[in-house]
Amino acid sequence: MSLRGKAAIVGFYEIPTQKEYPDRTTFGVMAEVARGAIKDAGLRKEDIDGLINGEGVNSITVAEALGIQPDYTASMTTHGSSGATSIATAAAVIAAGLANYVLCVFGEARPRSSSRMVGQAQAKGMLPPASRATEWELPYGPVIAMNGWYGLIKQRHMFEYGTTQEQFAKLVVDQRFNAAANENAVWYGQPVTEEDVLNSRFTNDPLHLLESVMPCSGAHAVIVTSAERARSLPNDPAYILGVGGPATTHDVIWQKDDITTTPVVSSAPTALNMAEISINDVDMAQFYDCYSILTMACLEDAGVSKKGEIGPFYESTDTTYKGDFPINTDGGQIGAGQTGGVGGGFRHVVEGTRQVMGRAGLRQASKSDICLVNG
Amino acid sequence: MTESNANVSLKPEPRPEVPDLTMPFWDAAKRHELIVPRCTPCNAFFWYPREACPTCLRSDSWDWAKVSGNARLHTFTIVRQPLHPGFQEEVPYAFAVVQLDEGVRMMSNIVDCDVIEDIQIDMKLEVKFDDISDEWTLVKFKPA
Numbered sequence: 001m002s003l004r005g006k007a008a009i010v011g012f013y014e015i016p017t018q019k020e021y022p023d024r025t026t027f028g029v030m031a032e033v034a035r036g037a038i039k040d041a042g043l044r045k046e047d048i049d050g051l052i053n054g055e056g057v058n059s060i061t062v063a064e065a066l067g068i069q070p071d072y073t074a075s076m077t078t079h080g081s082s083g084a085t086s087i088a089t090a091a092a093v094i095a096a097g098l099a100n101y102v103l104c105v106f107g108e109a110r111p112r113s114s115s116r117m118v119g120q121a122q123a124k125g126m127l128p129p130a131s132r133a134t135e136w137e138l139p140y141g142p143v144i145a146m147n148g149w150y151g152l153i154k155q156r157h158m159f160e161y162g163t164t165q166e167q168f169a170k171l172v173v174d175q176r177f178n179a180a181a182n183e184n185a186v187w188y189g190q191p192v193t194e195e196d197v198l199n200s201r202f203t204n205d206p207l208h209l210l211e212s213v214m215p216c217s218g219a220h221a222v223i224v225t226s227a228e229r230a231r232s233l234p235n236d237p238a239y240i241l242g243v244g245g246p247a248t249t250h251d252v253i254w255q256k257d258d259i260t261t262t263p264v265v266s267s268a269p270t271a272l273n274m275a276e277i278s279i280n281d282v283d284m285a286q287f288y289d290c291y292s293i294l295t296m297a298c299l300e301d302a303g304v305s306k307k308g309e310i311g312p313f314y315e316s317t318d319t320t321y322k323g324d325f326p327i328n329t330d331g332g333q334i335g336a337g338q339t340g341g342v343g344g345g346f347r348h349v350v351e352g353t354r355q356v357m358g359r360a361g362l363r364q365a366s367k368s369d370i371c372l373v374n375g
Numbered sequence: 376m377t378e379s380n381a382n383v384s385l386k387p388e389p390r391p392e393v394p395d396l397t398m399p400f401w402d403a404a405k406r407h408e409l410i411v412p413r414c415t416p417c418n419a420f421f422w423y424p425r426e427a428c429p430t431c432l433r434s435d436s437w438d439w440a441k442v443s444g445n446a447r448l449h450t451f452t453i454v455r456q457p458l459h460p461g462f463q464e465e466v467p468y469a470f471a472v473v474q475l476d477e478g479v480r481m482m483s484n485i486v487d488c489d490v491i492e493d494i495q496i497d498m499k500l501e502v503k504f505d506d507i508s509d510e511w512t513l514v515k516f517k518p519a
């Protein structure tokens with residue numbers, strides 16, 4: 001069964017992504033965006049009969065906190081891609097008749113120091129449970145956060161394809177330009193130059209600080225329903241034409257055969273085939289961007305450029321919201337911030353919806369009928 | 376130095392999730408021997424060690440095999456901000472994916488060289504055992 005056109009996003013809401021929401025709670029910000037998205041869709045809370053969230057908090061706990069009694073509920077556990085995966089799952093759930101109005105909600109409000117507490121806890125002897133990582137990774141001194149793993153991929157991409165630091169920097173410059181026009185972005189009004197990127201310190205060579213996301217607090221939500229129901233609601237629906245993935249063979253990067261090739265190499269063709277379009281029909285892309293290298297490798301694997309040629313593509317293409325092929329028009333995670341609770345990837349869903357609905361305001365791209373989103 | 380300060384400088388030793396399964400590897404490393412799992416019917420090495428061979432999913436089909444210790448550098452990153460504060464004194468150092476000549480890839484460090492100047496992807500490596508304590512020896516690599 002194809003999901004083509006069976007479901008649509010009919011409402012969205014987000015709060016600004018900030019370094020922290022010191023006086024808020026995760027369930028508080030989730031409630032705020034859930035309320036906003038339900039209202040935006042022209043629905044009442046009582047209409048919501050499906051609930052999907054990210055990993056870390058169980059969806060039943062979220063349902064309890066929000067006072068929702070869903071017929072269908074699930075937590076997505078595909079790490080950063082959980083946000084995009086929630087839309088594929090919601091479309092399938094609706095097509096199967098398991099629920100009529102699915103709320104997808106992602107977010108987190110936490111003190112900014114919480115990720116650092118992992119290292120502090122280890123230093124104090126409060127160790128995490130023994131795992132594959134405590135045996136095969138930690139004794140060799142991995143880098144803080146995910147920086148190390150993406151440094152490994154970037155190094156290999158530069159080796160295999162000759163991708164340059166300037167080409168990576170161009171992605172950051174374009175996305176920070178977009179973020180500068182997004183009042184919900186953590187870097188709102190703060191564009192950067194290529195020199196700024198290249199002169200920022202190496203978190204770990206060859207990865208610069210400005211090529212990396214900043215972990216933030218915030219929240220985003222959308223409502224998904226059937227195409228039929230969508231037509232009687234106030235917003236122009238953003239139809240879900242095709243989905244693919246999660247398509248992965250590994251959890252850690254050192255278990256992957258070809259580390260510069262991403263799962264998008266199979267998920268994008270699946271999604272495009274279902275949509276009955278080719279990559280040439282796509283007007284814009286909202287692609288997961290925890291680090292510049294991941295976005296660039298994924299864009300190659302989706303066919304936006306040939307494999308290994310994403311560097312020259314960025315060099316010759318304006319990817320801002322004003323450009324020929326806009327990418328991450330809200331600034332992406334690099335420009336707008338990485339919402340906790342695996343909400344970072346969900347921002348791409350929200351911005352894709354905003355653009356397709358024609359509600360992106362100042363950042364509205366000239367052509368935005370078909371948007372390819374990668375979580 | 377207070378006790379908590381002393382702990383901060385301690386690097387994490389390996390902590391096996393299933394010691395019965397993987398201690399043969401660590402015992403061999405203490406003898407300065409490198410062994411990895413090899414499945415007989417599949418005729419394939421695999422890494423990391425796990426109960427069932429990831430190719431045929433059988434638990435009784437593999438054994439430990441001694442390997443050459445020769446390898447190539449698949450990729451690496453230079454660490455400046457370690458996850459664990461115990462490594463802070465060693466920065467910058469190389470955190471690397473190493474591909475053994477037998478085909479499997481493992482995380483390790485590249486040592487005995489200038490990590491900024493001397494390391495390149497695809498360079499030939501050989502195993503270098505690092506006795507970090509009386510109990511544990513880490514499998515590291517150096518330029519061949």
Ligand SMILES: [Zn+2]
Pocket residue numbers: 414415416417428429430431432433436
């Ligand atoms: Zn086997």
